[in-house]
Amino acid sequence: MAPLPALSNFELIVMLAIIRVGDDSYGVSISNEIEETTGSEVLLGSVYDALARLESKGLISSVIGEATPERGGRAKRHFHATPKGIRVVRDTQQSLVKLWKGIPQLKGGEA
Amino acid sequence: MRIQSAPAIATWLLELFCSGAEDEFLIGDLLEKYRQGHGRFWYWRQVTAIVFWRLYRNARRLSLSAAATQIRHVFSLLLVIAAVSAVLLSDIWMILVFGIFGGVIAGVLIFLLGNRGNEPRKYRAQTAVDPVSYHPGISIHHIPVEGAVGLLFVFGTVFIFGVGVPAIREIFFLIAPLAVLALGILVYWHKHHSVKIEALDLHKL
Numbered sequence: 581m582a583p584l585p586a587l588s589n590f591e592l593i594v595m596l597a598i599i600r601v602g603d604d605s606y607g608v609s610i611s612n613e614i615e616e617t618t619g620s621e622v623l624l625g626s627v628y629d630a631l632a633r634l635e636s637k638g639l640i641s642s643v644i645g646e647a648t649p650e651r652g653g654r655a656k657r658h659f660h661a662t663p664k665g666i667r668v669v670r671d672t673q674q675s676l677v678k679l680w681k682g683i684p685q686l687k688g689g690e691a
Numbered sequence: 692m693r694i695q696s697a698p699a700i701a702t703w704l705l706e707l708f709c710s711g712a713e714d715e716f717l718i719g720d721l722l723e724k725y726r727q728g729h730g731r732f733w734y735w736r737q738v739t740a741i742v743f744w745r746l747y748r749n750a751r752r753l754s755l756s757a758a759a760t761q762i763r764h765v766f767s768l769l770l771v772i773a774a775v776s777a778v779l780l781s782d783i784w785m786i787l788v789f790g791i792f793g794g795v796i797a798g799v800l801i802f803l804l805g806n807r808g809n810e811p812r813k814y815r816a817q818t819a820v821d822p823v824s825y826h827p828g829i830s831i832h833h834i835p836v837e838g839a840v841g842l843l844f845v846f847g848t849v850f851i852f853g854v855g856v857p858a859i860r861e862i863f864f865l866i867a868p869l870a871v872l873a874l875g876i877l878v879y880w881h882k883h884h885s886v887k888i889e890a891l892d893l894h895k896l
Contacts, residue, residue, distance in 0.1 A: 607720030608727075624724065625741035628717050647719070650726045654719030 584668045585637045593618070594630045595669050598640060599661050606645065606656045607631075631659060639665030695726050701738040708742045717741070 587595065597613040598605045605613075611627050634640045645656035661669070680686060705718055721741075725734045 607716060608724050611720075611724065623740045624717065624721055624737055625744055628720075629744070632713075644716075648723070651719035651723045654715050654722070656719065657716040 584664070584671055585639070587639075587668060587672055588630075590626065591630050591634055592669070592672055594627060595634065595639065595661060595665060598659050599666070599669065603658070603660075605659050610659070634665070635659075638662060639668055697722055697725050698731050698734055701735050704742055705738050708745050 593614055594610060597610045597617070600617075601609045601613050607624060607627060610631075611622050611624055614622050614627070631640065631642075635642060639662060640659050641662050642657050642659050645658045647653050647655045702718075702722075705721070709717065721734070721737055
């Protein structure tokens with residue numbers, strides 16, 4: 581079986597935002613979710629670049645949605661995590677948790 | 692509900708540099724997010740980041756040889772426009788007759804010889820992969836090269852009739868900005884009006 585693709589830090593954040601938002605995940609809702617959870621502003625262009633990379637890796641899929649007046653009559657593009665994408669996120673989480681364990685500097689919430 | 696209008700120049704820049712079908716979603720998202728209550732500064736910052744990142748990515752994709760080809764085309768077109776201007780601005784109408792006649796003949800010859808050489812092989816090789824997007828006819832790449840070679844006749848004729856090098860040089864520098872503008876219009880037109888020729892499938896008829 582082919583090895584699962586690796587995720588960069590920002591790709592992982594975008595994947596998690598897509599999974600958290602659920603059915604209504606498109607550019608605006610994904611970037612809002614990232615901004616609310618991380619507390620820092622993101623560039624929409626960066627989000628779209630990450631989405632393109634994730635889609636090329638087969639970790640997300642997209643469908644074209646409806647157009648609205650506040651978008652200047654432009655359609656939305658909805659993103660969904662694929663089963664492969666969910667598997668990659670889960671594997672990444674397990675790897676990170678394993679790395680986290682047994683580090684005395686990270687115990688107790690203080691560096 | 693009144694919809695807040697986004698900065699027009701920024702949107703125009705965005706549409707200029709992000710004109711692909713995929714970019715429609717990005718522009719729509721940016722407008723929607725702007726209308727959720729972000730300021731004009733935020734909008735400009737987002738647009739600037741997108742445009743610069745797009746330019747940087749495209750520059751990285753462009754190989755050295757491709758860049759050299761583009762520069763050659765720009766230079767050839769400059770020559771063409773300068774030569775045409777030299778002809779039109781001069782009083783010697785014979786230059787026009789000789790120049791255009793010679794240019795047309797040279798251009799036709801080069802086009803025919805070019806199509807008999809490598810072009811069909813390249814065409815066959817590419818149609819096997821992508822039968823839609825390529826055809827061996829006249830493309831934007833033929834225009835400057837054949838035009839430039841053809842209009843070398845004009846320069847020759849200008850020499851013969853005694854106009855001389857300094858006059859051509861002066862006209863060249865006067866016309867260069869116009870040539871750059873014309874090239875921009877040509878490239879823009881080619882980008883937005885490119886014609887795709889579909890392969891004829893006789894089995895479907």
